[in-house]
Structures are given as C-alpha cells and as structure tokens.
Amino acid sequence: MVAHRLTVIGTGYLGTTHAAAMAELGFEVLGLDIDEDRIARLAAGDLPFYEPGLPELLRRNLAAGRLRFTTSYAELAEFGDVHFLCVGTPQRQGENAADVSFVDSAIRSLVPLLRREALIVGKSTVPVGTAARVAGLIGELTSENVELAWNPEFLREGFAVQDTLHPDRIVAGVPSAAAEKILREVYAAQIGEGVPFLTTDYPTAELVKVSANAFLATKISFINAMAEVCEATGADVTKLSQALSYDDRIGGKFLGPGLGFGGGCLPKDIRAFMARAGELGVDQALSFLREVDAINIRRRHRMVDLARDLLGGSFDGRGVAVLGAAFKPDSDDVRDSPALDVAAAIQQQGGVVTVYDPQANANAARAQPSLSFAASTAEAARGADVTLLLTEWREFRDLDPEALGTLVAVRNIVDGRNALDPERWRAAGWTYKALGRP
Ligand SMILES: NC(=O)C1=CN([C@@H]2O[C@H](COP(=O)(O)OP(=O)(O)OC[C@H]3O[C@@H](n4cnc5c(N)ncnc54)[C@H](O)[C@@H]3O)[C@@H](O)[C@H]2O)C=CC1
Numbered sequence: 001m002v003a004h005r006l007t008v009i010g011t012g013y014l015g016t017t018h019a020a021a022m023a024e025l026g027f028e029v030l031g032l033d034i035d036e037d038r039i040a041r042l043a044a045g046d047l048p049f050y051e052p053g054l055p056e057l058l059r060r061n062l063a064a065g066r067l068r069f070t071t072s073y074a075e076l077a078e079f080g081d082v083h084f085l086c087v088g089t090p091q092r093q094g095e096n097a098a099d100v101s102f103v104d105s106a107i108r109s110l111v112p113l114l115r116r117e118a119l120i121v122g123k124s125t126v127p128v129g130t131a132a133r134v135a136g137l138i139g140e141l142t143s144e145n146v147e148l149a150w151n152p153e154f155l156r157e158g159f160a161v162q163d164t165l166h167p168d169r170i171v172a173g174v175p176s177a178a179a180e181k182i183l184r185e186v187y188a189a190q191i192g193e194g195v196p197f198l199t200t201d202y203p204t205a206e207l208v209k210v211s212a213n214a215f216l217a218t219k220i221s222f223i224n225a226m227a228e229v230c231e232a233t234g235a236d237v238t239k240l241s242q243a244l245s246y247d248d249r250i251g252g253k254f255l256g257p258g259l260g261f262g263g264g265c266l267p268k269d270i271r272a273f274m275a276r277a278g279e280l281g282v283d284q285a286l287s288f289l290r291e292v293d294a295i296n297i298r299r300r301h302r303m304v305d306l307a308r309d310l311l312g313g314s315f316d317g318r319g320v321a322v323l324g325a326a327f328k329p330d331s332d333d334v335r336d337s338p339a340l341d342v343a344a345a346i347q348q349q350g351g352v353v354t355v356y357d358p359q360a361n362a363n364a365a366r367a368q369p370s371l372s373f374a375a376s377t378a379e380a381a382r383g384a385d386v387t388l389l390l391t392e393w394r395e396f397r398d399l400d401p402e403a404l405g406t407l408v409a410v411r412n413i414v415d416g417r418n419a420l421d422p423e424r425w426r427a428a429g430w431t432y433k434a435l436g437r438p
C-alpha cells in the first residue's frame, strides 16, 4: 500500500463513513468539520448519527491511532496529501438548484494553506460544471501544484460501510495521469477486489452521479405510477412489480411500490439536475424528471387520503399512530422524509398524531417540533383509530397483528410500504389498506 495521508473535509453521513473506511484499509486519516460539537463527539468515538456498523469502525480506528478529527484547516493542510471533499450540497431554499457554497468555502479555507503538492478529491454530489469551475478557483488561490479530481460517491445510507469498502464501481474525473495514479493507489484494495475503476473527464464523472440517482428515482416513480393505475383498476401493484422483476432487463431492485423516495439525496439531486439542465439550455431533455418528482409527491397525498377515508372522511380529533419517521429503514435521516411529511399533513388536518421511529425520533422532533413522539410501537398505537406503517423497519414488518390489535381503539392499518401480509392482518380482524393494492 502506498502510504498516502488522507484527509476528509465534512464529516456527515458521507465523510465520516469515508474517513473510517479508509482508516480501516490502513491509511492515516484526519477528518475535519466546521461543526465543533460534531468533531468533539467523533473524536470521542460517539457517532452523531445512526449507521449500522459505523460506530465499531470509528472506535476501532480511533483506538488504533489511524483516525483523528480536527476543526483546524491549518492542521489538515499540514497533515495530508490527498484531501477528500465531502461537504453538503443541499437544495437551495425556495429553489430547485443545489447550494454549492459549502464546496467553495471549503476550497477557500484549505487551498491557501497548502504548502506542497496535493490532490483534492471532490466526492460531494455537484451540478455538472462545478469541478471545472473549482479547478479554476484552486488555480487562483495557490501557486503550488494542487490538482482536483471528482470522484462521486454512490453509497446508500444503512449500507454505507459495505458500499464504501466494496462499491459497485469507482468513477473519477481526473485532470492528469498523475491524479489517476494517486487515486489508483488510494483505492488499491477495492480495485484489487475487481471493482471497476473508470476514469473520465470532469463533466462525465459529475453526470454519472446525478444520472444514476435520476435513474433510481425514475424506477421508483415508474412503479408508483403503475400503482396509481392499479388503484383505478383493482389490480395489485405488488404482484405486478414481482412479475416485472423476473425480466432480467427490468430487474426487481428499486421497483418497490409504496410511499416513494425521500432522503437527503434522490429528491434534491433530481431537482438540482433539472435546474442545471435549464441553465444549460437542455431542460427538455430532463422534463420527465418533473413527472418523476410529481408522481413521488402524489404518493404522500394518496397516503393521507387513504387514512382519512378509513376514518370516514375526517381526521378531526382521531388518534393516528405513525410507525416510522426516517426516510428509510436503518437510518435516522429525516431529510425530505415521506413518513414525516405524511404525519405533519395529518396533524394539520386535525389528526391527533403520535409518531414512533426506532432511531429517528430525535431528528424528527427537531424537524417537526409540533408532532408528538412515543418511545415504542405500543405507546404510539395505544388508543389509535388508525395505524400507518410509513418506514419499513424490521420491527414493524414483524409486528403481530393480534398483539397490536389489543392496544388500538380500532383495527385500521394503512401499509405505506407494502411491507405486511394483508391476509394475516385481515384474518386478525384488521381493515388493511395499502398503496396500489386492493
Ligand atoms: N448521505 C449519503 O448517503 C450520500 C451523500 N452524498 C453527497 O455527499 C455530500 C454530503 O452529504 P451528507 O454527508 O449526507 O451531508 P451532511 O449534511 O450529513 O454532512 C455535511 C457536513 O459538511 C460539513 N461542512 C459544511 N461546510 C463545511 C466546510 N466549509 N468545511 C468543513 N465542513 C463543512 C457540515 O458541517 C456537515 O457535517 C452531498 O453532496 C451529498 O449529496 C453522496 C452519496 C451518498
């Protein structure tokens, strides 16, 4: 292994995972964030978010002395020769476009402090054209030989460690053979395992990332559009999806019908992609993504309607148990969470909503302080007139309809993720409704 010293700038979901995984591979790694509290917690081995397997990786590598954290850009510039940029690129307030100001600000903090040759590796998801612009900015900020590569990340929350150590592919937009050589050294373990390593120009690398997320979002909205048609015809979208999945050309992954996609990535990435296409004068090429977004949001409205119908047309004063707040299971992330959106909408319409999520209660309470939260399924369900399964955590999939039935006021359930067996719930006396299913 070539002994590069790596730094990771921005220690959120992506950066912390990347830092700990690269340390696990044997590199010395220094992580930096501008959030002092976050850095203090990470340095103490206390992961500030939920990600299976990551606490162990973090603690093991802290203890081994391969992984450290700082808030000092001076220390970071002195320490490393390969700097991974993992700061956030959220949706701009009130707009579709991405806010890349954190990328620029990190570059402005780091580059003037570099005293020797270095490679900066952008991992954040950015609008196409960003890397070329940032490379120009780096040139203005230093006369040292500092190159920029763009190496987008494809990890999924909930599987972040596995996806980082064993990715499907590594893609890097590189400016030179020297930059490519360094990246091959950094990713030698993955490349040695047979992971495809593709080098491209900057715009191709940037586009691979956003087009991958656009494709995944489209696949989910495709099956949810079929769910709408199923609802109008009495067909069953879960059977339809299963039948489609046996066609290898279609494949079953990301064909799960239900409440649709949320999170800190798919929604904001398709919107930023459309905004960028507009700037480039090719908005027509991506106009289908407007539909993908609209189908996705319609599922949330449909969910609210189904629950209201079960209550005879009004939520007023009725008890609603919401199971799930995270945007997907095995995550505590509530960014653009369909579950939380539905819970808030029902509360606004007069429902007495109690939410329970195995990991996301705290984040959800920060995002939606007006909602009430319970410490368990039983506490959320007690006295409920309708129960909604909105995030398919294992413990919700495994719920016993008999046991839950003794707690609720009325045995009404809406399965927002098609995660339950309708026959079993109906046999236990529940009125079972689901999206896209009779
Ligand atoms: N969360 C995920 O599963 C994945 C995220 N991505 C992309 O990675 C990027 C980061 O995403 P997350 O980790 O989810 O975001 P996050 O919001 O969890 O973390 C971003 C971190 O950057 C820090 N930061 C902001 N400005 C900074 C600066 N100037 N210097 C140092 N640190 C700074 C923030 O304090 C925060 O801790 C985004 O572009 C996202 O689209 C890509 C693949 C997967």
Ligand SMILES: O=C(O)[C@H]1O[C@H](OP(=O)(O)OP(=O)(O)OC[C@H]2O[C@@H](n3ccc(=O)[nH]c3=O)[C@H](O)[C@@H]2O)[C@H](O)[C@@H](O)[C@@H]1O
Binding pocket: 125, 153, 154, 155, 156, 157, 158, 213, 216, 220, 253, 254, 255, 256, 257, 258, 259, 260, 261, 262, 263, 264, 265, 266, 327, 328
């Ligand atoms: O760019 C990113 O940050 C990441 O975005 C997604 O990862 P993630 O947001 O962690 O979650 P996914 O597993 O993709 O799920 C996204 C949403 O789609 C929903 N989904 C997923 C699959 C499905 O069949 N149906 C469905 O509704 C999930 O419930 C969830 O709300 C991509 O899968 C990653 O490859 C990518 O790196």
